[in-house]
Amino acid sequence: MTDLEKKYFDTVFIERICTYAQIAEKIEISAEKLKEMYAKNGGIDKCIADQIFNIDIIEYLNLKDSMSTDKVTIDEIYQKYSNKKSSANEGEFQFHDWKEFYGWYIEQIKNGETCCYCGVNQSKIKISLDGVNNLSTPYVRLKRKTRGVSLEIERVDTSDGHNLYSVENCRLACHVCNNAKSDFITAQEFEPIARGIYNFWKEKVGVQDIIFPTEVYKTFK
Ligand SMILES: [Zn+2]
Incomplete structure (x- = not known):
């Protein structure tokens, strides 16, 4: 640059x-x-x-x-920031500002845009949605085609007083994991479910290079 x-x-x-x-x-x-x-x-x-x-x-x-190509990516991230900031309950949004959020986001995707729970890579889901192999995947049944295109901001610890949007507590999750991990399930308890989702991506959607992650389960014991 x-x-x-x-x-x-x-x-x-x-x-x-x-x-x-x-x-x-x-x-x-x-x-x-x-x-x-x-x-x-x-x-x-x-x-x-x-x-x-x-x-x-x-x-x-x-x-x-x-700089227009970078702009598309950064505006997408900014959109996530402003959506969460405006939809969060009072006091829950603890990222200090957009700059901190952006730094956090870039750190999350430095090894690829993968889900913190099941490890699916975002670009592989996009391929499925784009139709390269979607006839053999459950994605033909997806009604809202916009969902699943982008990883979602996930609050890992959802216990009372900890359910915050912050550098420490947030990760990126695919929409299947995001949907499945209810507030009452801890990261540890979610691990076997995430393994099932990992198998779903691998076997039903045909995502091959997917590595089951460990960081989130180690950090949130
Ligand atoms: Zn996932």
């Missing part, structure tokens, strides 16, 4: 700078003044190019374009 790409990543993806008010907070010009300067003269992109990056608008747009 070049320095410019790194700056784009930090500013646009992590800080999520996208309004005049946010830019105004970083420089000594008011949001009103920025709006006046850019609203009819290149808009927010030009404002970011000038005021944050100090580069030409064409160069900025090229940079933006070159």
Whole structure:
């Protein structure tokens, strides 16, 4: 990553700078003044190019374009963050901010997008959903085609007072495990069920390279 790409990543993806008010907070010009300067003269992109990056608008747009693949992935993760943050009960969402959540998420998927309980790899489920081998899988019966495409944020310890969305307590789970692990089942108790789900993926869906995980069962004894 070049320095410019790194700056784009930090500013646009992590800080999520996208309004005049946010830019105004970083420089000594008011949001009103920025709006006046850019609203009819290149808009927010030009404002970011000038005021944050100090580069030409064409160069900025090229940079933006070159980062667009990353944007899709990061926006998906951001969507998970904001959905959970807004749907969690009061006091349950303990990730400090998006930056912490993003760091946690990247750590979770560093060895592949796998379910913490059964080990299924997300990209293998996608292949099934995309139809490569879905005629021989239960996925033809899936009614809501959007479910299962993405790993879900799972709170592992659900006991009273511990049922939190936090770096320590959250992992990623496939939707089958997520559905099956009710609040009253501990990670330890869930292990034999997860082994069954592991077999389901392997035998019914035909996911071959799946490794049964151990981390979650060791951590949450
Ligand atoms: Zn699973």
